[in-house]
Amino acid sequence: MRPDNRTIGLERATLILLGTVQVTLIASITLITVALPQIQHDLGADPPDLVLVASAYGLSFGGLLLLGGRLADLFGPRRALIAGMTVFGAASAVAAAAPGLGVLLAARLGEGVGAALAAPAAMALVGDVLPDRRRYGRAMAVWGVLSSSGATAGNVLSGVAATWMSWRWLFLLPLAVAIVTVAAARRLVPEGLPRSGGRIDWPGAFLATAGLGALLYGLGHSAWAVAIGLAVLVLFGLVEHHSPVPLTPLPFVRGRALPLIATALTAAAMATAFYLLALYLQQVRGLSPLRTSMVLLLPAPALAAAGVLAGPLIARLGARRVMIAGLVVTAAGLFLLARLGLPYAGLVVFSLGAGTTFAAATVSAMDGVPAEQAGLAGGVLNSAMEIGPPAGLTLLTSLAAAHSRDVPAGYAFALRAAAIAFVLTALTALLRRGTK
Structure with a gap:
């Protein structure tokens, strides 16, 4: 039976609310990036302390995602959404009013x-x-683009605040979204029931959080932390293999390995390409932070187009084929971006490919997930998005520095290396017929 107009309107309002939450949570990763010098001046921070503030949100977000997904399945997703946004909003309010660096650091961890x-x-x-699978697939395709849109929005807002207002205003938008979400969730969002019974695998939760947290921190700051994080994650895999109620069943992850790799790779490329381009435009071309932010708005129309086009293409061709096409287009965009003198066409092509890849990989990763594992799937997919940026920044900036002392030449080499990684991933997806 065709849903009536009131039902359709309620569905749209709920999806807009949930999509806004996703964009806000991802935007908060990059929200203070351009404003960091202002924060350093106002709070008297040393550079090492500023690095901690910049990475604190991503550390707690990425480290706790698997546990968050399990809690959503165990207690019901609406309860988890309301509780999470309550904590997120409260921490944003504390960050906006932080009298010192320690409070700001604690608030970012709380967010x-x-x-x-x-x-x-x-x-x-x-x-x-x-519940209709066809409409759900199209919604997931759009959802896949929201993360990249959020990262772009965070960079732009950070540039605006650094130019015209205090960095404290940056935290008012997340606070407003949290208030609206908590107020509207009980009326708009289906109550749902706990998706799964049993208990939480606390040893697995501790190891996953410690391993991911150490890895995410180490990728940007310490080789020793990377080694410790990887060792803890190996131990986590062994514990999960023998656990009667694993936090993350390994067959679940193995069956979705390729879309998760594509997601992490695309997130890594977006973060690194925008980072290198922002440095190039300001340090080499002499653009202001505001003008740099405006250049980084160019991907927005391409990302929007990818969200609109990907759903019908996936329904017609399948997620695997669309993901392969997205990987190839992303590679072409990176090759164009490597010609730094004219980055604008490359930004558009790269963003169109990245948005398409995100969309198809999201649909592929969520395809066939039973209701009792929907939170787990969301946690695993978001973890891939979180691991990608610090891994990409660490590897590609190191490649750039090692390749040449000439900054533009090093950046171009790193972007070409990323493009080759996309080509290889596309070939792997093409050869693996079992990928949906």
Whole structure:
């Protein structure tokens, strides 16, 4: 039976609310990037302390995502969404009023805790709002683009605040989204029931959080932390293999390995390409932070187009074929971006490919997920998005520095290396017939 206009309107309002949550949570990762010098001046921070503030949100967000997904399945996604956004909003308010660096650091960690609970729940709730598989698939395609849109929005807002206002205003938008979400969720979002019984695998939760947190921190700051994080994650895999109620069943991850790799790779490329381009435009071309932010708005129309086009293409051709096409287009965009003197066409092509890849990989990763594992799937997918940027920044900036002392030449080499990684991933996806 065709839904009536009131039902359709309620569905749209709920999806807009959930999508806004996702964009806000991802935008908060890059929200203070351009404003960091202002924060350093106002709070008297040393450079090492400033690095901690910049990475604190991503550390707690990425480290706790698997636990957040499990809690959403165990207690119900609407409860998890409301609890997560309550914590996120409260921490944003504290960050806006932080009298010193220690309070700001604690607030950013708190924001990440709330985000880790809310993000998997929001993704799981899309399936409750749209039980029809065809409409759900199209919604997931759009959802895949929201993350890249959020990262772009965070960079732009950070540039605006650094130019015209205090960095404290940056935290008012996340606070407003949290207030609206908590107020509207009980009326708009389906209540849902706990998706799975049993208990939480606390040893697995501890190891996953410690391993991911150490890895995410180490990728940007310490080789020793990377080694410790990888060792803890190996131990996590062994514990999960023998656990009667694993936090993350390994067959679940193995069956979705390729779309998760594509997601992490695309997130890495977006973060690194925008980072290198922002440095090039300001340090080599002499653009202001505001003008640099305006250049980084160029991807917005391409990302929007990818969100609109990907759903019908996936329904017609399948997620695997569309993902391969997205990987190839992204590679072409990176090769164009490597010609730094004229980065604008490259930005558009790269963003169109990245948005398409995100969309198809999201649909592929969520395809066939039972309701009792929807939160888990959201946590795993968001973890891939979180691991990608610090890994890409660490590897590609190191490649750039090692290749040449000439800054533009090093940046171009790193972008070409990323393009080759996309080509190889596309070939792997083409050869693996089992990938949906």
